[in-house]
Structure formats: structure tokens, C-alpha cells
Amino acid sequence: MFNVLIIDDEPWSREVVKALGPWDRLELRVVGEAEDGNEGLRKIEELQPDIVVTDMRMPGTDGVELLEAMRSRWPQLKIIVMSGYDDFIYLKQAIRSKAIEYLLKPISPEELEAALKQSKKELEAARKSEAQSLSPLFPNRAALQRYAEQRERLYASLLELNRERAEEAFDHLHREMRSTDESEAKEGQEGRVTADLTLMLEQFLSQQSLTLGQLHPESEQFSSPGGSEALRGARELYGRAIDALLELRHSRSRLDMAEVANYIDARYQEAISLESVAGQFLISKEHLSRMFKAFAGENLSDYIVRRRMEKAKALIAEEGVSIKHAAQLVGYEDIAYFYRVFKKHYGMTPGELRKDG
Incomplete structure (x- = not known):
């Protein structure tokens, strides 16, 4: 039996996946759930799943960063990507990360089953190949x-x-x-x-x-x-x-967190994440996360988002930069996702901020 982890920031979406998947028939088992990329990475390390079903748009470490981290650290994982948008950027990243399937929400039972079957088929082939390579010993x-x-x-x-x-x-x-x-x-x-x-x-x-x-x-x-x-x-x-x-x-436990914060401040507009910062400073992401939260009072991913939102707000309200350009300047190519994060952070959309200003 192979194990499955579901990553999605919407609880109802995770429930839909659990309800639609023919788990028993395919001899698969859902061993855990995560509501964002950071928690997803922790659960992968803890639960060691064989298959990950993940959304692309999430707070903190989003789907793009998550796919890069999974492909780098756990290349054997079988990945099924979900998205509510037919977005070329996400599709391109899914292809680059060798995802089994890119499913558009609302997902259908047939598409999910087909993706799960293909994942299981590839896992069984890999297991058989490994057994064959070891059997002569x-x-x-x-x-x-x-x-x-x-x-x-x-x-x-x-x-x-x-x-x-x-x-x-x-x-x-x-x-x-x-x-x-x-x-x-x-x-x-x-x-x-x-x-x-x-x-x-x-x-x-x-x-x-x-x-x-x-x-x-x-x-x-x-x-x-x-x-x-x-x-x-x-x-x-x-x-x-x-x-x-x-x-x-x-x-690495003696690492200066002020140095980490300065590194983020200089690069928050780039595609940085807990994973990439941990790699830069040669420290485990779990240890970095604990140390940074003790230092800053917030987790590292939230710090990156806050710095991006503060800069975006200044660009829009004070410098008159267009919303699209402001989003790009702080590291968001997906404008719809930028709107979502901005509203969650400030309680208003970028357009409402400009109108009030």
C-alpha cells in the first residue's frame, strides 16, 4: 500500500479530494493533510508519503516553491498538481517538476482516479526495478x-x-x-x-x-x-x-538571525522561500524556522510576505506605480494571487487602497 499526502489551504478542497479518491480500491492510504507549503514540507519529512496531491495557490510557501523543494529533496515522490486556474506559469512549473498530472478545479473523480492510477503504476515499477537490482546480491x-x-x-x-x-x-x-x-x-x-x-x-x-x-x-x-x-x-x-x-x-545553531533578515530584505522580490534561505545558510529548514520565529516573532515565510506587502503598498499608494507592475516588483507574476495575498494582509484590495489614497 502506498501513502498519500494532500496539501491545500482550503479545508473543503482537501475534503473533496478525500471524498473523490477511490483509495481502498487502488490500495492507497491518505496519511495526512497540510494547509500550506511550509506545513506540507514538514509533513513530507515526517510521514514519508509516496504521492503528494497539492494545490498551487497557497499562503507562505506556495505551490511553485513547494514543487521545487519536493523535486530537489524527494525526487522519488509522485506529484499531482491541482489549480483553480489554467495558468501557464503553474503548468510550466508542474511540467518542470515532472508532475504526474495537472488537474483543473473543480476536479472530476475520473481525472483524479487516472492520476492516482498512473502514480501507483510508476511507484510499483520503481519498486520492482529496485528489487531486481538488489536480488542478485x-x-x-x-x-x-x-x-x-x-x-x-x-x-x-x-x-x-x-x-x-x-x-x-x-x-x-x-x-x-x-x-x-x-x-x-x-x-x-x-x-x-x-x-x-x-x-x-x-x-x-x-x-x-x-x-x-x-x-x-x-x-x-x-x-x-x-x-x-x-x-x-x-x-x-x-x-x-x-x-x-x-x-x-x-x-549552524550559532547563526545570526539578523543576517538572515538582512538577506531576506535584500531579496524578498525574488523567488525566495524557507527552503531556499535554509539552503543559502546551510541549515535545516526546521531549525531555521524555529530560530527565526524566536528572533522576529513571526515565521520566516510570513516575514517574506509582510516585507513584500509593505513594499507593494508603498509603491501603489506613495509612488503611483501600477498595481500589476507593483506586484511584479515584489515577486508576484500572478496578479490574481497578488490581489488575494494583499487583501488577506491588509483587509482591502490594492484597488481599494489606491481609491482610498
């Missing part, structure tokens, strides 16, 4: 299943930065390798398993814009160990990577 299906379980534990240890959990998984793998009778088969199996685990670690780091060499220059010597030392080398490689990531997290 093991003498039987039971051994393959045991390896897959420890592989998942190792990935979880990376997400948690838990060295003890990683070492427990390697202990299990070591016992599994020792059960192989023939020494040549054992040596070849260890080498191939190590290559697979090293690739998984490199892919994990890549999702965070890091490499093994960046974390620890000496770690690269363990990237391709051979013979009986293969698994021991992989164990040390994972341990060093986790230790380096923990140290990196600790050093």
Missing part, C-alpha cells in the same frame, strides 16, 4: 527481504542522525553476510552491498546539497572498499557522515 527472497529491512533502518538513521541505530543495522548486516558459506560469494556480496549503501548515502547527502567530501575529506577513501573490509568501511563511512552532520548542525 542474495541467494533467496527471504535474505533479500532482511536486507531491505536493514537498508530502511539505515536510511532512517540518516534522517534522525542516529549513529547507534546505524551501527545496529550494520551489526544485522554483518551477521547476514557471515551466513554465506562460500568465501568468494561472501566477498562479492559484501562489495556489492557496500556499493549500494554508499550510493544511498551519497543520494541522501545530495538531497541536502552536500557531498561526502564536503562533510569529511578523508571519507572518500571508504567510498569503494573491497574484500572482507567492505562492510566495515561502509559502517565507518556512515558513522563519519552522521558525526559530521551533527557537528554541522551544531555550528
Whole structure:
């Protein structure tokens, strides 16, 4: 069974998706909901869904920023995009992010089912391909299943930065390798398993814009160990990577939030987000979000929106700039969406502001 996350700022819209999807028949399960992009990213990290059904127009981190973040950090995710507008900008971003389907609201049950079926089909194909690539490493299906379980534990240890959990998984793998009778088969199996685990670690780091060499220059010597030392080398490689990531997290905790605010103030008119700012300062988005809220009294995404709205208001009311041009100057190409955010922020539309002024 595959898991699904629904992201939409309108509660009724999320309810519609849940009501229309043939979840049981397709053997899919809705594991969570989120009302904006920021919460969506947190839920993806927490729940690890296989499929994400998301709206494009949301406060804070909108659909465009969300798609970029998902494609960068979780390229294996299957994405279904919803929008109330046949908007070329959104469609272009959906295509670039390799979304399964771009559904116009109100969505039909048939279109949603077709998109879900295609997502499931691609997930099953990927799972089958992975199983086929790993199956030559093991003498039987039971051994393959045991390896897959420890592989998942190792990935979880990376997400948690838990060295003890990683070492427990390697202990299990070591016992599994020792059960192989023939020494040549054992040596070849260890080498191939190590290559697979090293690739998984490199892919994990890549999702965070890091490499093994960046974390620890000496770690690269363990990237391709051979013979009986293969698994021991992989164990040390994972341990060093986790230790380096923990140290990196600790050093980033001293980040000056005033510097972050100055960075945003200079670039709020660009396509910046919690994700991109966290990447710029080499800090996890969760940690940045907590630190920035403690510093500024509001979350980072709201701060970006407030700075954009303050500048837009000044451009329209004080400098006589057209509403469309003001929207573009503060980073909004979608004028209708700009109107929506502006009204939510000030309780009036840009046109009403100009009229009152």
C-alpha cells in the first residue's frame, strides 16, 4: 500500500479530494493533510508519503516553491498538481517538476482516479526495478527481504542522525553476510552491498546539497572498499557522515538571525522561500524556522510576505506605480494571487487602497 499526502489551504478542497479518491480500491492510504507549503514540507519529512496531491495557490510557501523543494529533496515522490486556474506559469512549473498530472478545479473523480492510477503504476515499477537490482546480491527472497529491512533502518538513521541505530543495522548486516558459506560469494556480496549503501548515502547527502567530501575529506577513501573490509568501511563511512552532520548542525545553531533578515530584505522580490534561505545558510529548514520565529516573532515565510506587502503598498499608494507592475516588483507574476495575498494582509484590495489614497 502506498501513502498519500494532500496539501491545500482550503479545508473543503482537501475534503473533496478525500471524498473523490477511490483509495481502498487502488490500495492507497491518505496519511495526512497540510494547509500550506511550509506545513506540507514538514509533513513530507515526517510521514514519508509516496504521492503528494497539492494545490498551487497557497499562503507562505506556495505551490511553485513547494514543487521545487519536493523535486530537489524527494525526487522519488509522485506529484499531482491541482489549480483553480489554467495558468501557464503553474503548468510550466508542474511540467518542470515532472508532475504526474495537472488537474483543473473543480476536479472530476475520473481525472483524479487516472492520476492516482498512473502514480501507483510508476511507484510499483520503481519498486520492482529496485528489487531486481538488489536480488542478485542474495541467494533467496527471504535474505533479500532482511536486507531491505536493514537498508530502511539505515536510511532512517540518516534522517534522525542516529549513529547507534546505524551501527545496529550494520551489526544485522554483518551477521547476514557471515551466513554465506562460500568465501568468494561472501566477498562479492559484501562489495556489492557496500556499493549500494554508499550510493544511498551519497543520494541522501545530495538531497541536502552536500557531498561526502564536503562533510569529511578523508571519507572518500571508504567510498569503494573491497574484500572482507567492505562492510566495515561502509559502517565507518556512515558513522563519519552522521558525526559530521551533527557537528554541522551544531555550528549552524550559532547563526545570526539578523543576517538572515538582512538577506531576506535584500531579496524578498525574488523567488525566495524557507527552503531556499535554509539552503543559502546551510541549515535545516526546521531549525531555521524555529530560530527565526524566536528572533522576529513571526515565521520566516510570513516575514517574506509582510516585507513584500509593505513594499507593494508603498509603491501603489506613495509612488503611483501600477498595481500589476507593483506586484511584479515584489515577486508576484500572478496578479490574481497578488490581489488575494494583499487583501488577506491588509483587509482591502490594492484597488481599494489606491481609491482610498
